Amino acid sequence: MAFVRTSKIFLRPHALSQIRSVRFCGTSERKAGVIVGVYSHETENTFTDAAAHINNQSSGNLVRLMQYGDSLKAGKSRVLYGVSEEFPVVAVVGLGEQNLSYDPIEERDESKEAIRTAVAAGYRSLDGLGLKSIQVDPCGDGEAAAEGALLAAFKYQDLKSKKKESPSVTCLSQNDQGWTRGATFAEGQNIARRLMETPANILTPTNFAQEAVNCLEGLGVEVMPRTYEWAKERNMNAFLSVTRGSGEPPVFLELTYRGKRFTDDKPLAIVGKGVTFDTGGISLKPSSNMDKMRADMGGAACTVGSIFIAAALGLPINIKGFIPLCENMPGSIATKPGDVVVASNGKTIQIDNTDAEGRLILADALHYASQHSPRAMINMATLTGAMVVSLGSGATGVFCNSKAVWEAMHKAGTVTGDRVWKMPLWKHYSSQVTDFGLADVHNLGKHSKDAGSILAAAFLQEFVSCDHWMHMDIAGVMENKDEVSYLGKGMSGRPTRTVATFAELYSIRADWLVNVQGCPLMYIHRFLEIVKYVC
């Protein structure tokens, strides 16, 4: 076989070199690439419309060049040079079977995921050629294609002296509304990724607040940073107990997005854990991999990212964001294991492990958020190592007291591919937090080596007074090694897109009848698909 393959290639070098020489002249100026998809069924490849167009336009060059290899598998990319004058560099990407759809075992839309994966592979295969621009075939779903390309394009190089230039990425077809949406979603997640990657000496609580202003104020989101004194006045002693060991002043950030005509409408509250660095405090963490703790403000970053998306889409709801920001350091007046504090809702908390600090700052934040009588409340936090062991990077573990919120969030995950998995919120666990120790609640729990993430969720529930609340433990999805191919290695910014999609679904649920009028058709199509889940 190897021999036959080689001889095939030997048949054409003359023709190829001719074509190439023509193209080189044309492209050295423009340096433009294009990504197009092919479906595969067994050993047959079928072109998307865009690929078929390029094939026609190049007099069948695409088909001819593709024949030199086997049929292209899903998620793989093959770069073809010199296809035509207009499209000199073409990355052909495998979309897998045509007509993929929702898969009940995988619990996600496999079509969208295949497009994201394939387009991202195409982007990577073109990276390093020094192209100035890349045009992307929407592959029948511009939203997914934009997400795949722009999430793959993300690089954190703010701190490199020599920055690599990235090609501009645009859609092959003009005025693709899906592409614009997808680009917005990807940008929101990339904002979260950038914040998470930024080192903790740069992204202090104060600078995080500045970043939130930079990201959000242009979109009309009100960003209100509160000080230590403000928190002290409100008896947020659980929050403040975490910041005691640090020299950096804490900040409590309050974000307000008003997308609703009736401004007194009850908001969706999003609460994010913002520990800009977590050493563990006096219960110091082992030093290996401690650098990752710069991303312990992942919940806060995803809150900013998802509110960014909601504001950019102009969702017709009110959203309030609450972000307690501080460092957890082993300072000279740091909180000590065994200390007891009184949280802002009056409950006493025994702090047996200062490294279980996320739940302390969230306790006060959730209580404060509850006082705004939100219609629904979501919180995101890189809360427990147990969640890493439990679900790894497959899904965000979610704990929920509301069927409606669970179903909408689950649906959102199936659409974005950034899935959630439900975990139990049972008395079995809450009794281990409330019936133990010196105080009303214990920040570890009785059998703390078992079910650590559930005990943490049960702890948070003690500070929530909202019937539609969901806690999302994002510790497992904080970082991407290689599991989600379109994200690449580094901090993931997950589950920003899922929470933003949830907000969108929520905006329909909130008053479906008001919104259905004057809605763009594509929205209504999407809404009809999901309305059975959320209504």
Next chain:
Amino acid sequence: MAFVRTSKIFLRPHALSQIRSVRFCGTSERKAGVIVGVYSHETENTFTDAAAHINNQSSGNLVRLMQYGDSLKAGKSRVLYGVSEEFPVVAVVGLGEQNLSYDPIEERDESKEAIRTAVAAGYRSLDGLGLKSIQVDPCGDGEAAAEGALLAAFKYQDLKSKKKESPSVTCLSQNDQGWTRGATFAEGQNIARRLMETPANILTPTNFAQEAVNCLEGLGVEVMPRTYEWAKERNMNAFLSVTRGSGEPPVFLELTYRGKRFTDDKPLAIVGKGVTFDTGGISLKPSSNMDKMRADMGGAACTVGSIFIAAALGLPINIKGFIPLCENMPGSIATKPGDVVVASNGKTIQIDNTDAEGRLILADALHYASQHSPRAMINMATLTGAMVVSLGSGATGVFCNSKAVWEAMHKAGTVTGDRVWKMPLWKHYSSQVTDSWLADVNNQGKHKPAGGSCTAATFLQEFVSCDHWMHMDIAGVMENKDEVSYLGKGMSGRPTRTVATFAELYSIRADWLVNVQGCPLMYIHRFLEIVKYVC
């Protein structure tokens, strides 16, 4: 208040002492106790029928004696002495609110659970009085009452020279069918608990086979122990790789229960992990708490227990049990990390951690079980430490490729109170075990410890060819510390009752129409309740 209370008691000593002296004569011979329930609503207690009967029969003594304390809370017990001639010792137990039912957040039947908890508390409060017999109020659900009493009565004292005598436990009302059922379920679980507690030098693979014969053959279950040679012939090299380090010969146990008229009917297969002791092998475990590894045959024990229940109830289905039994020891020819073996289905396995041995013996057992073309296949295994971290002792984590099996098992858990929780079986995880450096699959996930129980489940899936399969990781529920009050401290025998109930539901699903005729009424009532879940 304390003063008033005291004065109240002072008013009656004379009357009390009189009553007692009469009783003492009567009871020193009989030593009989009784457990009766009371419902509580706010500060009011309401008697069950049995309690009301005793109250009438004792001319209101029960009401009178109960007044000395506050209203009895759910799950608490108060022992009253000298209530009447017939009932000298009465443990009154709190059942909580009347009319409890299925709770969608807790995902269990709260009424049954309240009865189990209360009756168990009653039993414990009478324990140590040296009673010869205890009669139990069925509290409206004899099944739950029997389970509560008999599970609480379990003691493992086979190896104590001086054994404590246990009172006989019977139902207060005659011919309570529910009680008989409940007693069967409790006995099945207690069989599993006894096997799990038994030390590994006593319960070797060979002796486990003997115990299975002792438990099951009387009920008509065929127990067929297979030898090393038999396994070798079938190329069960994954199974045999685990036993290499041990001097104890392995046994592969095949159990056959034929409850079906048509004996060629496809069976329900139950596969149980039977590592009679797990040192970890060359990947030796840390020595702390290693003694618990005598219960690493928990899956095997629960298989025996649940088939015991199925046979005792005479369920109209065929069941096949498959139990690979061996020790995992660091012997002179033990398997070494990095070794590759070929499993019986032809797949090559890279063994990077000899302590991930459960999945190796199950690989061959699941493949062998699949060859019997079961209609559904369940396997139970104390498989991963990650499951302890993930769900603790709250629920068995289950991984399933079949909606029907999941729904029936979930329903079974809500009935027994021994719940299951669904975990993901996604490509995200399977790609982490099939991406092995040397072989087809790796027995350790690529990003260990992230998602450890999910990657273990996807490893097993590689050896399953059955469309209705469920893997139950029971490592978290293996032992009870104090979380489930009616079990007491020790090896738990969970989820025996749930799997037996599943088998019962399955027997209906298998052919609902055949079974509905000639069924006792209580079965039909139960079936109607669940048929919407399983059909």
